[in-house]
Amino acid sequence: MKQIAIIGASSGIGLKVAEEFAAMGWHVAAAARRKEPLKQLKERFPDNVVYETIDVTADDAVERFYRLIERNNGIDIVLIASGTGFTNPTLELSKEVTTLNTNVVGFARIASAAYRYFASTRNNAPGRIAAITSVAGTKGIGVAAAYSASKRFQRTYLDALEQLANRRGDNIRFTDIRPGFIRTPLLDPEKDYPLIMSEEYAVPMIVHAILSGKRVATIDWRWRVINALWSTIPTRAWVKMPIGL
Numbered sequence: 726m727k728q729i730a731i732i733g734a735s736s737g738i739g740l741k742v743a744e745e746f747a748a749m750g751w752h753v754a755a756a757a758r759r760k761e762p763l764k765q766l767k768e769r770f771p772d773n774v775v776y777e778t779i780d781v782t783a784d785d786a787v788e789r790f791y792r793l794i795e796r797n798n799g800i801d802i803v804l805i806a807s808g809t810g811f812t813n814p815t816l817e818l819s820k821e822v823t824t825l826n827t828n829v830v831g832f833a834r835i836a837s838a839a840y841r842y843f844a845s846t847r848n849n850a851p852g853r854i855a856a857i858t859s860v861a862g863t864k865g866i867g868v869a870a871a872y873s874a875s876k877r878f879q880r881t882y883l884d885a886l887e888q889l890a891n892r893r894g895d896n897i898r899f900t901d902i903r904p905g906f907i908r909t910p911l912l913d914p915e916k917d918y919p920l921i922m923s924e925e926y927a928v929p930m931i932v933h934a935i936l937s938g939k940r941v942a943t944i945d946w947r948w949r950v951i952n953a954l955w956s957t958i959p960t961r962a963w964v965k966m967p968i969g970l
């Protein structure tokens with residue numbers, strides 16, 4: 726039986742991925758801050774879901790994460806789907822700080838804990854660290870400065886862990902999933918977003934990327950094209966472009 730831990734499994738992409746893996750018969754170790762949606766997930770899949778409330782910004786997050794792994798009798802894959810973000814053109818400080826605490830500090834807390842788990846407790850059996858980063862990590866986006874920078878951090882952190890694993894001979898693989906807009910509670914329900922995707926459309930591609938062990942998966946092909954174009958734009962030109970909502 727395969728085992729996956731999903732952090733950020735109470736809503737949006739993480740919840741949907743958790744449902745898909747649970748429906749395939751995987752053991753799913755689900756975590757987020759809110760207990761009620763995790764409890765409901767467990768009620769739908771009583772035999773193969775365990776859960777734990779974890780706030781990735783809190784000091785006890787790693788202890789709780791390891792407890793969750795133990796209750797699941799181990800894991801083969803960790804998916805970090807916890808995250809937050811705001812359109813914040815006025816650079817409201819609390820939004821910037823919340824985004825960085827969750828997507829940078831909280832992300833590193835869980836990704837490094839997952840690395841240590843895979844490297845030290847499994848006799849070098851293969852492990853995978855997957856994360857939902859974003860196309861927003863390709864360039865700095867003025868109306869979402871902390872968010873886009875935090876997504877860049879996540880990508881770089883995964884690259885760094887991969888280099889570390891190669892250097893140390895740790896049997897850990899990495900999957901960086903970079904979606905464009907997906908209609909989830911993260912987005913403003915009143916707003917129109919370009920090329921927005923439904924969860925029903927995007928999540929099967931995310932699940933496929935994890936199962937097939939892709940290193941980088943941009944969701945979907947239209948965002949892959951846009952993102953490839955973005956990367957070719959020199960920064961001096963990019964900073965003059967009115968990108969963002």
Ligand SMILES: NC(=O)c1ccc[n+]([C@@H]2O[C@H](COP(=O)([O-])OP(=O)(O)OC[C@H]3O[C@@H](n4cnc5c(N)ncnc54)[C@H](OP(=O)(O)O)[C@@H]3O)[C@@H](O)[C@H]2O)c1
Binds near residue numbers: 738912
């Ligand atoms: N939706 C999009 O358009 C889109 C596009 C590209 C990338 N992404 C990324 O995809 C990831 C998932 O976002 P989503 O769209 O599915 O949004 P969402 O529905 O708001 O889900 C976010 C998840 O993260 C959890 N979370 C937030 N802060 C947390 C914390 N401090 N500790 C633990 N868990 C926390 C939330 O659970 P609790 O509130 O219960 O803690 C929730 O389960 C994020 O990293 C986001 O940046 C989203």
